[in-house]
Amino acid sequence: MKKTFTINISGTVFHIEEDAYDVLQKYLVKLKNHFGNEEEGKEILADIEARIAEIFIEKASDDKKVITLDWVEYVIETMGTPEDFAEVEGDEEETFSSETKRKRRLYRDPEHRVLGGVCGGLGAYFNMDPVILRIIFAVLFFATSGAALLAYLVLWIAVPKAVTTAQRLEMRGQEATVKNIEKSFREEVKEVKESYKKFRESETYTKGKKKVENAGEVTYSVFKLLLKITVLIIGVILIVSGFFGLLGMISSLVIGHSFVQGWPMIWGPEIHFPDILKYLVEPGTVKLGLIAVGILAGIPLLAMLYIGSKLVFRYKSNNAAVGLGMVGVWLVALIMLFVISTGQLSNFRNRSSVVESSNIQCDSCQTLYLKMTEDNYKGNATQSWDLNKLKVIEMNGEKVILGNPRLDVEKASGETFIVSVKKSSRGRTRESAREHASDLEYNYQLKDSMLLFEPYFFLEEGDKWRDQEVYITIKVPEGKSIFLDESMVDIIYDIENTTNTWDGDMIGKYWEMKPKGLTMK
Structure with a gap:
């Protein structure tokens, strides 16, 4: 095999x-x-x-x-x-x-075909001119009332190409x-x-080539014109944005707000750089931080002005040293800001807290009414930052940092209402963090069976923001109740209850502490 x-x-x-x-x-x-x-x-x-x-x-x-x-x-x-x-x-x-x-x-001959190449193939088979066969088919088409067309279609289908x-x-x-x-x-x-x-040598090709060349030249001219207009518009936008962006940045750094804020295509931040750095970093680094931020934002805006002016006025400038120098300065500013930021972040390294608890001297009180005092600072905030709802207000000519406390309700182990205030802060060390927490000022007062809470806690004058927080916990004895006034909606925070009612729906109602937890009466 x-x-x-x-x-x-x-x-x-x-x-x-x-x-x-x-x-x-x-x-x-x-x-x-x-x-x-x-x-x-x-x-x-x-x-x-x-x-x-x-x-x-x-x-x-x-x-x-x-x-x-x-x-x-x-x-x-x-x-x-x-x-x-x-x-x-x-x-x-x-x-x-x-x-x-x-x-x-x-x-079927595909190289000499008019329709399907049938006549071309028959011409090669019988050694005849395909034109003669096409004439014969045309005559037979009229002589047979179209039957010759059917024969042609049959050959078209049956004969391979x-x-x-x-x-x-x-x-x-x-x-x-x-x-x-x-x-x-x-x-x-x-x-x-x-x-x-x-x-290629025919007159038709020459004329067609000339027309195509003319059409190509027209298309190129139109495209070139549109490109010039587009470049000019981009240049103008870059010049306007760069110029007013620089004004907005300088005004933000120097006077604390941008006077071009809200203008279209204009960079006008709502960030008040001098103030925000004043409340976050140590005094000696504020100026360095402002300089670094100004360089980091200013050089790209200057580059926008430069590129826009080149696009509009078409001048030539091959001085690479200027561009490289600006890039070098920008990198130095970036490194400087990184060093400053790294040093200041160490101020948030550790967290510590202090807790102050006191019994509510109201033995006959079966229900404790919780209410918040009037907000005397509403609408007076000069700045509001999303840092635990941190606000800056001006009081007696001085700017003061304040924040919103949070309130929760738990079951008490004894027979007395207890108010526990936990103040928390960060710091470079645990000791400094505890000092920052102790310096927080928060007040509440008892009037008969009504407990009145301040809407804000205050940072001590000259103190910096170190992620300070204030948590208030009301401990309710079993069998006793609380009433949440509608004003408490701004500070209550994720209060657990037997019906899993949302905080906003708990206000305006009485809640009794039962063995299973806080229950609506």
Whole structure:
């Protein structure tokens, strides 16, 4: 039993014996070396492989489908080898008429078609001019009241199209040998080149080329004009934004607010740099921080002005030292701000707290009424920052930092109401954090059975913001109640209750402390 291989020739899978495979492989290698690796040679080889596949398919039968050495030798004898068709220069004019003829096969000719190539294929089959056949079909169409059209459509569907060079040779009755396939392919290429050359030399091509060139010039001019207008608009926007942005930044740094705030396309921040740095960092670093922020924001704005002016006025400036210097200054400012920020962040390294608890001296009170005093500072805040609802107000000519406390309710372990105030702060050390927490000022007062809470806690004068917080906890004995006045809505914070009622819905109601927790009466 001989060893077999599975191969693919022109998209068709075959089984081939080992000795036949060796011979066929050597044959194909010879052809590839002869025609080379150029695109033209690859197309010729593809047509040759397609013809070889056709021969193998024709020789295959139901009882024998494996390619043998005899089949391969038949293919080589039929197709020929490179040595067989090596030609001298004088033989290049040889025509196909001298080659071995074979029985013609009907195909549709796609190269000489008007509709489906049927007449072109019939012309090649009968060795007639396709024009004559087209005239005959036209006459028959009228003579048979359209029946000839049906015959044409049937031929269009039934007759295969000559796709490969081998099929086109069969259509003309030529043997599909390697030599004929090569000649046919080269003649087709030559015909295409000559047709293209005639087209290039025609008057139609010259006129069309001129029109295309004129259209291209017009399009280029319009595009160039639109580009200039776009660049000019961008330049103006950059100049305006850069100029007023610089004004806004300088005014924010110097006087604490921007007088161009709200203008379109203008950078006018609501950040009050002098004040915010004054309340956050140590006094000695405020000026350095302002300088660093000014450089970091100012250099990009200056760059906007510079680029915008170049786009509008089109002046040339190749002084790279200025640009590199500005980049260097910007990087130095960035490093300086990073160093300052890193040093100031150490002030928030540790957190500590102090707790002050006191009993409510109201033994006969079964219900404690919780209410907040009037907000005397409402509308007086000069700045409001989202740092635990931190605000800055002006009182007696001095600016004071204040914040909102938070209130919660828990069950008491004894029989007395207890108010616990926890003051918390951060600091460089736990000791400094505890000092900041102790310096917080928060007041509440008891009037009969009513407990009145201040809406704000205050930082001591000169103290810095260190994430200060105040938590108030009302401890209610079991069996006693509280009443939450509507004014408490601003400070109550996530009070647990048996019905899981939202804080905003707890106001205006009585709540009794039961074994399971705070319950609405």
